[in-house]
Amino acid sequence: MNTSIAATDDEKPIEYTVRYGDREFRYHLCYLSSHKKRSVRVHVHPNGRVQVDAPNAEPLANIKAAVQRRARWVLKHLDEIEQRNRYVRPNQWVSGESMRYLGRRYVLKVMTEPAARRTTCKLIGGQLRVQGQDLNPAQVQKAVQRWYRERAETVFARRLTLMVDRLPWASDIPNWRMVEMQTQWGSCSPEGSLLLNPHLVKAPTLAxxxxxxxxxxxxxxxxHSARFYSLLDRYLPEWRSIKEKLDGEAELILR
Ligand SMILES: [Zn+2]
Known part of the structure; x- marks a missing residue:
């Protein structure tokens, strides 16, 4: 039960490998119990994860054959994703770089202040300004990441309060904490506590x-039953397009 980056029904995923010519790829197989879908469905998510949804009763051999038939299509999509990601470079943590916060971009400005007692990071106008003595990229990275975490803490707490107010079944804000994750935006444990990815603070408030x-x-x-999706539809009717946009920007947000 999580907001996987790009996955919808991903309980108990099992991994398999497919060969096609001299190439191969791995996919996660998810058996869907409470679903009306009767066929095997193959999805390539924007982060390059391949997910196969199959009805619980479907024999494994049929599933594997269905994926094999889609192999050429999957590889074409994986190639497109790789092409796109070639332009996502890791941050260098120097002045002039673009930093995301709540869906907007801010220019990173590193300012050396010989008299500064400690390194600070602040949003001033359109700039994310890091000031400190003799700053190297590693120190800038540390300061910016600490700032993101602090902002995430505040923003998530505020949005949770507003959201819980609207939901009749949630009387209190559940326990939550932040964990950096590469494949999930959030998750909810069976006991009802939430894990939230601090990188999410780079995304728009709606996301x-x-x-x-x-x-x-x-x-x-x-x-992820039909009733679950009907709750999402009721409280955020446009959630599908929001999710699609968020997942499409995953590579830029998770770095
Ligand atoms: Zn979920």
Whole structure:
């Protein structure tokens, strides 16, 4: 039960490898129990993860044959994703770089202040300004990441309060904490505590609300049943387009 980056129904994933010519790829197989879908469905998510959804009763041989038939299509998509990611460079942590916060971009400005007692990071105008003595990229990175975490703490707490107010089944803000994750925006444990990815604070507020809502709906519906999706539809009708946009920007947000 999580807002996987790009996955919807991903309980108990199992991994398999497919060969096609001299190439291969891995996929996660998810058996869907509470679903009306009768066929095997293959998805390539924007982060390059291949997911195969199959009805619980489907024999494994049929599933493997269905994926094999789609192999050429999957590889074409994986190539497109790789092409796109070639332009996503890791941050260098120097002045002039673009930093995301709540869906907007800010220019990183590193300012050496010989008299500064400690390194600070602040949003001033359109700039994310890091000031300190003799700053190297590693120190800038540390200061910016600490700032992101502090902002995430504040923003998530505020959005959770607003969201919980709207949901009749959530009387209190559930326990939550932040964990950096590469494949999930958030998750909800069977006991009802939430894990949230601090990188999410780089995304627009609406995308944050979508992830919070997804996890809060799990307090009422512990699976991805039709009723679960009807709750999402009721409280955030445009959630599908928000999710698609967020997942499409995953490479830029998770770095
Ligand atoms: Zn979920």
């Amino acid at each position: 944050i609300d979508y992830v919070l809502l997804h996890e809060l709906c799990h307090l009422e519906e512990h699976n």
